[in-house]
Structure formats: structure tokens, C-alpha cells
Amino acid sequence: MKYSEVFSSDFIEKLNQIKTQESPGVKADNELECEYIDVENIVKMLGFQVERIENLGASGQLDCKVIKLNKDDVPYRQRFSIAHELGHAMQGQSKANRLGGRASDYSIDEQKDEVFANKFAARLLMPLKLVSKNINNIIASNKMDSNKLSRENVDYIMSELSSKLQVSLQSVEFRVRNLNIFVESEEE
Structure with a gap:
């Protein structure tokens, strides 16, 4: 799978705006290594x-x-932190080093920066196309009915997706919820 099959050309272009002069940048036709x-x-x-x-x-x-x-x-946390800090670089920041604390301790602007960096990290690590592809594969390989997924089915899918994308279960649950992939139906 190529980067262009996972990310939009606009997203790749924005990533490459923060590259150093001597670095090659992300090429749309490069293959994902995993x-x-x-x-x-x-x-x-x-x-x-x-x-x-x-x-x-x-x-x-x-x-x-x-x-x-x-x-x-843990490695999942480190991967998210790398993507999060890259999100700060996307905002034009050269330094982002707040030490711990609660979000409520941040100024409004700092909170906005943190929300942007978190959303960027989710989009980078869990792009819609890759999330959808993996969910469809998990459903198919487990012979689930995609029109009638139980809570247990969804929990299993989230766990598998977390493992496949190398992100925490909490991160994948937030991302899938924000993408509105699973819509709960009203029980009759």
C-alpha cells in the first residue's frame, strides 16, 4: 500500500512543508513498510x-x-507522542515542552494547540482509509454481519484494530467514534 492510498495529496503536501531542506520528505508513491x-x-x-x-x-x-x-x-504511547509532537511542528511551533499537568492548567490557546496536536496525531496514525480497510477485513475474516454488530463484536473489532494499527485501545476508540464509523441502532 502506498502513502497516496492512505493519505490525501493535500495531507502529504502539508507534511512536507515542515521537512528540512536536506530531507527527502514523504513521497506519495512510496510504499508503507508495514x-x-x-x-x-x-x-x-x-x-x-x-x-x-x-x-x-x-x-x-x-x-x-x-x-x-x-x-x-509503552511503545503505543511513544508512537502517539511522536505524532502529537509532529502536530505541534505542523502548527509552526519549534518548541513544545509543557511538563505534565492537567489540561485545565493550560491557557485557552495552549488547550487549542493540544487539541490540534491530538487530532493531527490521530489522523496521522489512524487515517480513515486504513481504519476502514482494517475494520472491513476484521469483519470479513470473522464472518460477522456488518449490518448487525453486537457490542461484543464492536469491542473485538476495536481490540483487533488497536493491535493492527499499533495504537492504544483508547486512541482507536476515540478515532472510530470521531469518524462515526459505528452507529448504534435503537433497539425495538
Whole structure:
């Protein structure tokens, strides 16, 4: 599967606006190297570096073209943090290093920045085309009736999708909900 089959040309163009001059950028006709979005490969193509640091004090930080990660976070968290910090770079920020705290401690502008970075990370790691393809494959391979999915079916699909896309269950549930993929029907 090629990047152009997963992301719109507009999204790829926007990604490439933050690449360094010497980096190749993301090419639409490049093949994905795995069944999920390899965010570390994308940041390398854009000229960013990733550093894993003990006791960082946050899940991730952006420092110019270096994305710093908490070495102790689980791989799913680290992947989301990379994408999140890339979201800050997409906003034109060269530094994003808020240390912990609650969202309510942030200013309105900081909250907006965090929401943007989270939405960007979800869109990067869980693009609609890849989410839909995987959901359809899970339904088909398990011989489920896509018109009559039980709560247990949906829970199973979410768990499988989380594993296939290498993201947390919570992240995939938020993304699928925001995409309105499953619509609960009213019981008679």
C-alpha cells in the first residue's frame, strides 16, 4: 500500500512543508513498510530525530527538529507522542515542552494547540482509509454481519484494530467514534 492510498495529496503536501531542506520528505508513491503507519520512518523522511530520555517529565517534547520521548512510556504511547509532537511542528511551533499537568492548567490557546496536536496525531496514525480497510477485513475474516454488530463484536473489532494499527485501545476508540464509523441502532 502506498502513502497516496492512505493519505490525501493535500495531507502529504502539508507534511512536507515542515521537512528540512536536506530531507527527502514523504513521497506519495512510496510504499508503507508495514500494515500500520510507521511514524518514526515518517519523521526521519521529514528530517526530524527521535530521542528517548529517562524521566523526561512528559510523554513527549518538541525541540526544533528533535522529538524527545519518555523512555519509560509503552511503545503505543511513544508512537502517539511522536505524532502529537509532529502536530505541534505542523502548527509552526519549534518548541513544545509543557511538563505534565492537567489540561485545565493550560491557557485557552495552549488547550487549542493540544487539541490540534491530538487530532493531527490521530489522523496521522489512524487515517480513515486504513481504519476502514482494517475494520472491513476484521469483519470479513470473522464472518460477522456488518449490518448487525453486537457490542461484543464492536469491542473485538476495536481490540483487533488497536493491535493492527499499533495504537492504544483508547486512541482507536476515540478515532472510530470521531469518524462515526459505528452507529448504534435503537433497539425495538
